[in-house]
Amino acid sequence: MVGTEKQFATTTTYIKGDANYDFLKCFRRIVLLKKHRGCGSIKIVPNAVPPWILTECTPAFLEEFWTCAAIIADYFYTFFPHDSIHMQQMWLDLLDKHFFPAARLPHNCSVRVAELRCTHAQAFTEQLHEYSDFMNLLLRSVGIPAEPLVTLEGVMEPTVTGADYGRFRSDITAWEQFLMKDSPGFGVDDKDKVYPKGKIKIDDQGKTQTVVHVPRGALAIVSTYIERLREIMELIYEDDPKRRHVLRDFDNTAFDMSQQSIYTSLDGRKLVVEPMYPVPNSANAPKQPRGPADPGELLRNPGLQQLDESIGKYMIEKRPFIHPDGDDQFHMLTVTRSERDTTTLGPDPDIDPEVFDKMFDDWDLPPELGGEPYDLCS
Structure with missing residues (x-):
């Protein structure tokens, strides 16, 4: 890998065996997925019946989408374990902010236009969830974490459950979405x-x-x-x-x-x-x-x-x-x-935090109240 120094070390080229990726070209390719001419869309048409028009995805868009998916998967398997933390986060941001959003409408079930979906939507979402599962399995195989690192959000499950977990961010666990500083996986605006x-x-x-x-x-x-x-x-x-x-x-x-x-x-x-x-x-x-x-x-x-x-x-x-x-x-x-x-x-100064750290270690009920330790963690 060859890097250039700016404010931080940026990996510009990834080379290993037959794999050879220019990061800037990959970045642009993935970012532009959402603006691809063949990307399906729903347009609202006032005073029309029905008040919307569905344009389905073209084969060219689907081919480009899955080509980008292959590039991302290859990066995760071949280069992610050895890359810098900064570059790892940039690739994860590409997933969260650009790749997965390009797979949304009209492939998910929108509350307002639930009936409008591409004819290939069911197969597409199933393949996308399989792709997400594959990447997590792939990462575990190279010794990354046991917790899923890639979290697919914004596209409904193949079987609609009625549950919607909002905006989740890849690379952190389910609890960390909410309980880390500033709740990075909770994307509701302050006004809402x-x-x-x-x-x-x-x-x-x-x-x-x-x-x-x-x-x-x-x-x-x-x-x-x-x-x-x-x-x-x-x-x-x-x-x-x-x-x-x-x-x-x-x-x-x-x-x-x-x-x-x-x-x-x-x-x-x-x-x-x-x-x-x-x-x-x-x-x-x-x-x-x-x-x-x-x-x-x-x-x-x-x-x-x-x-x-x-x-x-x-x-x-x-x-x-x-x-x-x-x-x-x-x-x-x-x-x-x-x-x-x-x-x-x-x-x-009169409080010793270490005392409170251990306050439950030996907490037993008196014999007349049960005689056994009351396990707060059971």
């Missing part, structure tokens, strides 16, 4: 975020702030642990009714995901937690399915949504998570954290 309890104005005198958007699945986990902790408080109260205050104090201080809260973390950072949900019809908004996707378990190739539903049927004494504000929206939490201010004393 609804704060039902209002938005707290944060004045931290110019401190750097980071934001994460906690998804519905994480709220379900938090809710489960709150319920378990309350069960412990109930056991204590039942054993000694004079300790009613234990249950009362827990109810007064337990985290309420439907309300705003402001507190200082153990390391001296201000955290603001606010209930939020995206406008359902906004771009990149995650959406939850309405009702079971496969109640009869008849699908030959069920996705994660159907698998989750099937497992839920046989979970004894397990209730589905219901948000305190209802399930009509995709409820989330926006957590804004101020970076530590090094000009102040920082965290409370």
Whole structure:
């Protein structure tokens, strides 16, 4: 590989065996896919019946699309493990921002024009998902990570589940999409975020702030642990009714995901937690399915949504998570954290964070309340 030095080391040419790629030419070729003359499209025609016109993809576009797919796959297998982190990210951006978007309408099911799809759409989307799976398998074979590195988004699954996970970014895991700094996989614009309890104005005198958007699945986990902790408080109260205050104090201080809260973390950072949900019809908004996707378990190739539903049927004494504000929206939490201010004393000097790191290691219930360790992770 031959590189030229600018602000960073840029790989300009990739050579190995018969593989010989000029990065700039590959870059332009993939970026221009969306503007290819033969790319299918849907045009809205006012005052017409029907009010839209479908133009199908041409064979020339499909050939160019799959040629670019082959170039990308060859890069991932041959050069990706040995490339710089910067160049790896550039190729992943080509996937997310240019290659996969060129495969969208009219190949996916749009809410507004669900019936308008190219005649080859079903086969095309199936091949595209197989291509995505192939690249992840390919990367694992050369020792990259076990987690899928390539995430196909923007094109519906071959079997529509009703679930839409919004904008996901390749190269990070499902949880990292939301919980990494600034939630890189959560692409809803600020104007499309609804704060039902209002938005707290944060004045931290110019401190750097980071934001994460906690998804519905994480709220379900938090809710489960709150319920378990309350069960412990109930056991204590039942054993000694004079300790009613234990249950009362827990109810007064337990985290309420439907309300705003402001507190200082153990390391001296201000955290603001606010209930939020995206406008359902906004771009990149995650959406939850309405009702079971496969109640009869008849699908030959069920996705994660159907698998989750099937497992839920046989979970004894397990209730589905219901948000305190209802399930009509995709409820989330926006957590804004101020970076530590090094000009102040920082965290409370009387608090030793290491003590709290180990506070649950030896947490056993008294023998009269069960006699066995209460495993919070089970």
